[in-house]
Amino acid sequence: xxxxxxxxxxxxxxxxxxxxxxxxxxxxxxxxxxxxxxxxxxxxxxxxxxxxxxxxxxxxxxxxxxxxxxxxxxxxxxxxxxxxxxxxxxxxxxxxxxxxxxxxxxxxxxxxxxxxxxxxxxxxxxxxxxxxxxxxxxxxxxxxxxxxxxxxxxxxxxxxxxxxxxxxxxxxxxxxxxxxxxxxxxxxxxxxxxxxxxxxxxxxxxxxxxxxxxxxxxxxxxxxxxxxxxxxxx
Amino acid sequence: xxxxxxxxxxxxxxxxxxxxxxxxxxxxxxxxxxxxxxxxxxxxxxxxxxxxxxxxxxxxxxxxxxxxxxxxxxxxxxxxxxxxxxxxxxxxxxxxxxxxxxxxxxxxxxxxxxxxxxxxxxxxxxxxxxxxxxxxxxxxxxxxxxxxxxxxxxxxxxxxxxxxxxxxxxxxxxxxxxxxxxxxxxxxxxxxxxxxxxxxxxxxxxxxxxxxxxxxxxxxxxxxxxxxxxxxxx
DNA sequence: AAGCGAGGTGTACACTTGTCTACATCCGCA
DNA sequence: TGCGGATGTAGACAAGTGTACACCTCGCTT
Numbered sequence: 091x092x093x094x095x096x097x098x099x100x101x102x103x104x105x106x107x108x109x110x111x112x113x114x115x116x117x118x119x120x121x122x123x124x125x126x127x128x129x130x131x132x133x134x135x136x137x138x139x140x141x142x143x144x145x146x147x148x149x150x151x152x153x154x155x156x157x158x159x160x161x162x163x164x165x166x167x168x169x170x171x172x173x174x175x176x177x178x179x180x181x182x183x184x185x186x187x188x189x190x191x192x193x194x195x196x197x198x199x200x201x202x203x204x205x206x207x208x209x210x211x212x213x214x215x216x217x218x219x220x221x222x223x224x225x226x227x228x229x230x231x232x233x234x235x236x237x238x239x240x241x242x243x244x245x246x247x248x249x250x251x252x253x254x255x256x257x258x259x260x261x262x263x264x265x266x267x268x269x270x271x272x273x274x275x276x277x278x279x280x281x282x283x284x285x286x287x288x289x290x291x292x293x294x295x296x297x298x299x300x301x302x303x304x305x306x307x308x309x310x311x312x313x314x315x316x317x318x319x320x321x322x323x324x
Numbered sequence: 325x326x327x328x329x330x331x332x333x334x335x336x337x338x339x340x341x342x343x344x345x346x347x348x349x350x351x352x353x354x355x356x357x358x359x360x361x362x363x364x365x366x367x368x369x370x371x372x373x374x375x376x377x378x379x380x381x382x383x384x385x386x387x388x389x390x391x392x393x394x395x396x397x398x399x400x401x402x403x404x405x406x407x408x409x410x411x412x413x414x415x416x417x418x419x420x421x422x423x424x425x426x427x428x429x430x431x432x433x434x435x436x437x438x439x440x441x442x443x444x445x446x447x448x449x450x451x452x453x454x455x456x457x458x459x460x461x462x463x464x465x466x467x468x469x470x471x472x473x474x475x476x477x478x479x480x481x482x483x484x485x486x487x488x489x490x491x492x493x494x495x496x497x498x499x500x501x502x503x504x505x506x507x508x509x510x511x512x513x514x515x516x517x518x519x520x521x522x523x524x525x526x527x528x529x530x531x532x533x534x535x536x537x538x539x540x541x542x543x544x545x546x547x548x549x550x551x552x553x554x555x556x557x558x
Numbered sequence: 559a560a561g562c563g564a565g566g567t568g569t570a571c572a573c574t575t576g577t578c579t580a581c582a583t584c585c586g587c588a
Numbered sequence: 589t590g591c592g593g594a595t596g597t598a599g600a601c602a603a604g605t606g607t608a609c610a611c612c613t614c615g616c617t618t
Contacts, residue, residue, distance in 0.1 A: 111595070127466045131365045135575065144597050145576085151595090197549075230460050230519070232361050268537075275538055278516050279509060285464070303502075303549070304509055310548045311541025314428075345565065368606065378567050379606085385565090560618090567612075574605070582597070588590085 112151040114141040116162050123227070124220030129159045130233040156235045159228065163236065166221045167243040170214075175250065177210055197309055200259055201302075204309075208280075208301045212294075215284040223288070226281055244281075248274040272312055276305055346385040348375040350396050357461070358454030363393045364467040390469045393462065397470065400455045401477040404448070405484065411444055412488060431543055434493055435536075438543075442514075442535045446528075449518040457522065460515055478515075482507040506546055510539055 118141035123129040132155065138145040152158045215222045229240045252273040256266065283301040287294055343351075352375035357363040366389065372379040386392045449456045463474045486507040490500065517535040521528055 127365060128362060131361060133575065134577090146578090146598090147596055149577085194548075226464050227466070230464050232461070271534055271537070272541075275513060275534075279513060282512050300505055300509075303505070304542075307506075307545025307549055308538075308541055310545035311543065314544045314548065315537070315541055367604080369604075380568085380608090381566055383607085562616085562618105563614105564616105565612105565614085568610090569608105570610105571608085572606095575603080576601105578599105578601080580598085580600105582595105584595075585593095587592090 111143070111147065112161075114143060115148060115151060116158065116165065117141070119158055120162055120166075120221060120224060123224045128227050128231050129162070129224055130155065130228065130231050130236060156233055159233060159236045160239055163225070163228070163239050163243065166218075166225065167246070170218070170221075170243075171246060171250065173214060173218075174210070174247070177214075196259075197306060197313070200309060201306065203258065204302055204305050208298060208305065211280055212284060212287050212298060212301075215288060219288055222284065226285060229281075244277055245274065248277045251277060268312065272308060276308065279304060345377070345381065346395075348377060349382060349385060349392065350399065351375070353392055354396055354400075354455060354458060357458045362461050362465055363396070363458055364389065364462065364465055364470060390467055393467065393470045394473055397459070397462070397473045397477065400452075400459065401480070404452070404455075404477075405480060407448060408444070408481070409484065411448075412441075412484075430493075431540065431547070434543060435540065437492065438539050439536055442532060442539065445514055446518060446521050446532060446535075449522060453522055456518065460519060463515075478511055479508065482511045485511060502546065506542060510542065513538060 115137060119129065119132060119137045122132055122137060122140050126132075134148050134155070135145045137158075138148050152161070225240060225243075228236045229244070231237060248270060252266070252270045255273065256269055280301065283297055283304075287297045290297065349371060353363065353366060353371045356366060356371060356374050368382050368389070369379045371392075372382050386395070459474060459477075462470045463478070465471060482504060486500070486504045489507065490503055514535065517531055517538075521531045524531070
């Protein structure tokens with residue numbers, strides 16, 4: 091049993107364009123999880139059936155269900171991170187904030203960037219709806235392995251975002267750890283906003299506004315309490 | 325079928341110290357869900373076994389699994405809301421913020437209240453760990469019924485909190501909708517912080533600090549952008 | 559005192575599940 | 589040419605599942 095699986099799992103960048111077996115199973119699992127239940131509680135036979143494959147074929151590619159879940163997450167996280175990074179370069183060219191000593195002025199100019207970023211995230215989750223929903227599910231799901239993996243994905247996103255914010259906005263925040271902390275908070279909150287956005291299409295504009303306001307408020311607070319000395323503008 | 329359930333459910337303050345049947349099942353489900361899988365994906369027989377009851381007895385009390393889930397959520401949400409409300413009255417007597425035109429001064433005085441509130445929530449989730457974990461799981465779970473129910477629970481908490489903030493802190497925020505919006509954001513974020521808090525006992529003090537900073541930043545931002553006119557202190 | 563219904567138990571059936579062993583392909587390489 | 593490993597299929601097994609029907613036993617009401 092062990093020999094077959096080990097061999098199959100190790101082939102990474104093989105010539106596998108006829109997306110067969112492994113990939114079919116992963117797609118089937120994702121589709122099923124998005125529409126029915128959680129990734130971790132899927133049935134082996136169920137997935138195989140959906141993929142149009144024999145139940146036993148599963149064993150050839152994955153040794154456990156967490157194994158499948160990890161593969162799916164890894165795959166998706168790659169797509170997601172790359173997708174976000176690609177598009178994020180756009181607004182960077184559009185507007186680069188000048189350094190300013192006045193937080194109010196700075197934030198007024200940051201507003202369009204925030205608006206653009208929020209739109210970017212919401213468009214992205216709309217486009218990859220099922221993958222996103224599954225991801226959120228598993229983030230609080232039952233499998234510690236998947237939880238940990240997804241937590242890392244989110245944290246990577248937060249790091250990316252923190253880098254961008256530092257570079258793009260030149261916020262006068264002294265402690266980079268604080269920036270990362272804020273980024274993590276924003277990412278998590280955007281997870282909620284995104285779920286609302288997907289689930290309540292009628293309220294989309296309102297939710298978008300909430301997200302923008304939230305981020306602006308937080309930036310304000312960050313500048314006031316974490317960056318510049320409060321006495322500066324009081 | 326309907327008559328049986330209704331009759332059993334209506335007995336509230338009856339002489340039911342022999343917590344029997346329905347309650348046993350609910351406890352079993354909660355315990356099982358906390359340690360093993362999600363509420364919605366539990367087995368009928370599994371729960372009955374854990375409760376030391378015959379599988380068929382389940383039918384006498386609940387007509388479906390969502391039914392059980394709803395009952396559990398309703399029960400817990402009652403406990404939680406009441407528990408929070410009870411304790412929240414304490415700091416109200418301790419420190420009532422004086423009205424002040426200076427946001428910085430106001431927030432400096434709000435700090436202990438925030439600290440106290442954060443401690444309150446974190447203590448509470450620690451005390452009701454399994455119930456809390458299950459709740460979070462189902463908030464993003466597969467059953468739309470339970471998701472909706474939990475969303476409502478969280479929203480009620482946000483309303484409570486908004487009321488308290490308005491009364492306790494006398495924040496000069498004009499639009500009460502904004503207060504509620506902020507409360508909702510804080511509640512959700514506290515959900516994440518609480519999970520971290522429970523899962524990483526070694527980091528507890530750090531996480532507590534993050535939560536406090538987050539709320540203070542947000543309050544700052546709210547005062548600056550949503551409440552008082554920005555020109556006031558700039 | 560009789561009857562009724564709520565709560566609880568036992569048994570049974572059809573079905574799904576994970577896993578095992580055995581058999582059939584295909585492709586690359588000696 | 590033939591061989592080995594990776595991939596996929598077929599059938600079978602015990603165990604677990606949801607549900608249905610029949611039965612028992614209290615506590616109440618009339």
